[in-house]
Amino acid sequence: xxxxxxxxxxIVLLVLLLNNPIFVRAVSDQGEVDVSLDVISHCGxxxxxxxxxxxxITCWIDCVCNYDGICELESGETYENCPSDCPPPVPPVxxxxxxxxxATIFPIIFNLLISRIMLNSADIYWETNKPALCQVFWGRTPxxxxxxxSEAAFYLKHSTRITELLPATNYYFKIICQDPSxxxxxxxxxxxxTLTPPDITxxxxxxxxxxxxxxxxxxxxxxxxxxxxxxxxxxxxxxxxYPLEPWDGTVxxxxxxxxxxxxxxxxxxxxxxTAFAYDKAGNYASGAITSAIPSVVPPVIPPIILPPPPIxxxxxxxxxxxxxxxxxxxxxxxxxxxxxxxxxxxxxxLSASLAYEKVPEVLKTIMVTLERDNKLFSFLxxxxxxxxxxxxxxxxxxxxxxxxTISILDYKNQTLKQIYGQMEILGEMLLEExxxxxxxxxxxxxxxxxxxxxxxILSLYKKKIxxxxxx
Amino acid sequence: xxxFSVLAMASNNYRIRPDSINVGGSDVQVSxxxxxxxxxxxxxxxxxxxxxPSGYKxxxxxxxxxxxxxxxxxxxxxGDLVIDQPNNMEINVHKVTNTATGGVWRVQTxxxxxxxxxxxxxxxxxxxxxxxAYFTDxxxxxxxxxxxxxxxxSSYQFGFSAFGNDVNTGTWGxxxxxxxxxxxxxxxxxxxxxxGTENILVASSGESTAGTNTALCxxxxxxxxxxxxxxxxxxxxxxxITQ
Numbered sequence: 217x218x219x220x221x222x223x224x225x226x227i228v229l230l231v232l233l234l235n236n237p238i239f240v241r242a243v244s245d246q247g248e249v250d251v252s253l254d255v256i257s258h259c260g261x262x263x264x265x266x267x268x269x270x271x272x273i274t275c276w277i278d279c280v281c282n283y284d285g286i287c288e289l290e291s292g293e294t295y296e297n298c299p300s301d302c303p304p305p306v307p308p309v310x311x312x313x314x315x316x317x318x319a320t321i322f323p324i325i326f327n328l329l330i331s332r333i334m335l336n337s338a339d340i341y342w343e344t345n346k347p348a349l350c351q352v353f354w355g356r357t358p359x360x361x362x363x364x365x366s367e368a369a370f371y372l373k374h375s376t377r378i379t380e381l382l383p384a385t386n387y388y389f390k391i392i393c394q395d396p397s398x399x400x401x402x403x404x405x406x407x408x409x410t411l412t413p414p415d416i417t418x419x420x421x422x423x424x425x426x427x428x429x430x431x432x433x434x435x436x437x438x439x440x441x442x443x444x445x446x447x448x449x450x451x452x453x454x455x456x457x458y459p460l461e462p463w464d465g466t467v468x469x470x471x472x473x474x475x476x477x478x479x480x481x482x483x484x485x486x487x488x489x490t491a492f493a494y495d496k497a498g499n500y501a502s503g504a505i506t507s508a509i510p511s512v513v514p515p516v517i518p519p520i521i522l523p524p525p526p527i528x529x530x531x532x533x534x535x536x537x538x539x540x541x542x543x544x545x546x547x548x549x550x551x552x553x554x555x556x557x558x559x560x561x562x563x564x565x566l567s568a569s570l571a572y573e574k575v576p577e578v579l580k581t582i583m584v585t586l587e588r589d590n591k592l593f594s595f596l597x598x599x600x601x602x603x604x605x606x607x608x609x610x611x612x613x614x615x616x617x618x619x620x621t622i623s624i625l626d627y628k629n630q631t632l633k634q635i636y637g638q639m640e641i642l643g644e645m646l647l648e649e650x651x652x653x654x655x656x657x658x659x660x661x662x663x664x665x666x667x668x669x670x671x672x673i674l675s676l677y678k679k680k681i682x683x684x685x686x687x
Numbered sequence: 688x689x690x691f692s693v694l695a696m697a698s699n700n701y702r703i704r705p706d707s708i709n710v711g712g713s714d715v716q717v718s719x720x721x722x723x724x725x726x727x728x729x730x731x732x733x734x735x736x737x738x739x740p741s742g743y744k745x746x747x748x749x750x751x752x753x754x755x756x757x758x759x760x761x762x763x764x765x766g767d768l769v770i771d772q773p774n775n776m777e778i779n780v781h782k783v784t785n786t787a788t789g790g791v792w793r794v795q796t797x798x799x800x801x802x803x804x805x806x807x808x809x810x811x812x813x814x815x816x817x818x819x820a821y822f823t824d825x826x827x828x829x830x831x832x833x834x835x836x837x838x839x840x841s842s843y844q845f846g847f848s849a850f851g852n853d854v855n856t857g858t859w860g861x862x863x864x865x866x867x868x869x870x871x872x873x874x875x876x877x878x879x880x881x882x883g884t885e886n887i888l889v890a891s892s893g894e895s896t897a898g899t900n901t902a903l904c905x906x907x908x909x910x911x912x913x914x915x916x917x918x919x920x921x922x923x924x925x926x927x928i929t930q
Contacts, residue, residue, distance in 0.1 A: 242928050242929050242930075243756050243757060243758050243796075243798065243928070243929045244758065244926060244927060244928040244929070245758050245759050245760040245926075245927050246760065246924060246925065246926045246927070247760050247761070247762035247792070247924070247925050248762070248922050248923065248924045248925075249762050249763060249765055249768055249790065249922070249923055249925070250765055250768075250920050250921070250922050250923075251765075251768045251769075251770065251814065251905055251920060251921045251922075251923055252765070252768070252769050252770070252918065252919065252920045253769070253770040253771070253776075253782070253814060253822075253845075253907055253918070253919045253920075254771065254776075254917075254918050254919075255776045255816075255909075255914045255915070255916055255917060255918075255919065256775065256776060256916060257776060257913050257914060257915065257916040258913070258916070259913030259914065259915050259916060260820075260913075260915030260916040260917065261916065269778070269913075270913065273841065273911070273912065274778075274911065274912045274913050275912070275913045276912075277820075277915055
């Protein structure tokens with residue numbers, strides 16, 4: 217009996233242990249959250265852009281194909297991502313025997329691809345269904361007059377690069393291929409457009425920039441340039457000198473208006489202003505300048521903004537600079553000063569520049585000032601991005617003759633040299649670039665012609681008088 | 688009826704609850720009320736008084752003195768786990784979660800032995816863009832050991848770190864922000880790569896808590912290469928378990 221009770225207890229214990237484990241059952245809770253990241257990158261747009269740092273290593277997805285005509289499987293090139301280098305996959309051979317019929321006569325041109333269209337070049341790739349000798353005819357019109365590129369052997373895969381193209385220009389081409397039997401086929405007319413270069417041309421400076429002093433304020437007014445991509449004018453103020461850069465001073469105005477009142481000024485202090493017109497691409501004009509001294513009683517005579525004449529001989533490099541050293545260009549044509557006078561048209565912007573190597577490093581500022589109606593309108597020549605010249609683009613005023621002063625200042629704002637001349641602004645277009653020697657010696661030529669004509673008349677008269685005597 | 692009584696035992700890691708051996712009964716959950724269990728015995732000597740709330744009559748035994756064990760995990764707002772500091776994904780510059788305090792996970796439990804909090808992802812290389820591109824899981828020098836952030840060359844990688852009262856500072860670093868004022872990762876925060884569905888222990892405690900926060904920090908970097916443009920996402924699962 218005792219044995220029975222013992223074994224029963226053990227059995228019951230085991231059964232209960234299996235069904236009622238003597239340990240704590242764990243409790244849990246879970247939650248999910250989505251993490252996000254936005255990558256804004258040029259990589260992945262399908263275009264290999266080395267200028268942005270993309271190459272086969274940094275952006276494999278765009279630059280896997282290097283267009284060298286070699287199928288580099290180890291680098292990941294395949295027919296799908298690099299058809300110019302890798303052949304198409306070989307289609308499976310059909311097990312069905314087809315009775316041979318007449319052979320296809322004409323080669324077929326297919327998989328035509330225009331790629332890597334740049335500012336001055338474009339790549340063309342195409343294939344033929346059988347070995348063919350091909351030519352590419354291209355030009356700026358569908359007459360393809362520029363060039364004909366010819367292959368030297370028969371190929372299945374073909375490619376060529378057309379170079380020396382003009383930016384932002386439409387080009388037309390067609391391909392003609394001939395097989396060894398002389399059968400020929402050609403594509404329909406094709407077309408592509410080269411890339412447009414970035415806009416790096418600043419707008420013309422504002423014109424008629426005036427500063428009218430009043431009590432504790434100065435009223436600024438101007439005319440905006442007519443450039444179609446003109447965006448706004450940034451006016452920078454300083455109490456030391458004319459700001460030479462858009463960030464060289466306090467910005468008091470940045471908008472597209474034509475006037476502004478600068479308030480909160482101190483009477484008796486001269487304030488210098490430079491107005492930088494800029495376009496939608498962020499190109500800044502060289503700057504138009506003016507200055508004024510606010511006062512309770514407006515001055516009778518407008519303050520002179522022209523720098524004072526130099527008080528001592530300038531450095532030799534500056535001494536050599538004359539008006540002829542400057543380049544004045546309008547509509548792509550250089551305007552040559554004649555006896556210190558430059559003739560130009562009113563409607564077109566004028567570019568004035570001086571080559572960088574003509575002036576020493578000590579140079580800081582070149583100012584061009586036109587005098588009109590007893591007022592002075594000045595502009596800065598500012599060094600260009602390439603550091604090849606000091607430049608300014610000016611919108612000429614109405615027709616008339618304007619005294620011109622070019623002031624060259626050093627880094628201490630001391631005048632090194634002043635050059636004087638005139639601008640004669642015409643109302644009509646100069647049709648051709650004036651011939652230098654003709655312009656210079658026009659008067660003497662007229663006199664010579666007059667003498668020749670007079671000599672001819674006298675000669676005829678002498679002959680006429682002498683003739684009756686002979687008879 | 689054969690009855691045994693067993694004294695309860697406990698240690699820092701577990702407790703054996705007092706139970707009884709009798710003809711029936713179970714501690715299997717018979718009520719699905721959130722976070723609670725009803726455990727009963729049959730055939731025990733009644734102890735305590737009986738009560739009948741809401742129409743029920745219960746002969747209470749000694750199990751009436753036991754409390755229900757619960758644990759709850761509050762997940763952070765998804766807006767706290769957007770990796771966008773600094774704004775642009777610059778090459779060779781790490782990018783971190785948009786809040787210095789990270790995404791906060793909060794655990795509450797009355798389990799006397801405390802809890803563990805682990806994280807996992809839905810798959811390896813979890814941070815993906817439409818399945819076509821992904822950031823690889825951060826590769827630490829010593830597998831499984833968080834380290835100061837240093838992405839591998841020629842790769843774009845994604846990793847995480849954490850801080851909080853129950854996070855081991857020796858493992859995850861002593862820093863208490865995901866990034867400093869310059870949006871750079873503090874050198875005292877250590878990062879690890881997620882390992883797909885494998886749970887990675889981040890926080891643990893040996894006692895109950897009315898609420899303990901664990902902040903998750905995330906970082907990504909494209910090292911010497913460009914990650915393809917697009918929106919990447921990854922689902923992170925936090926699991927809190929009582930001990």
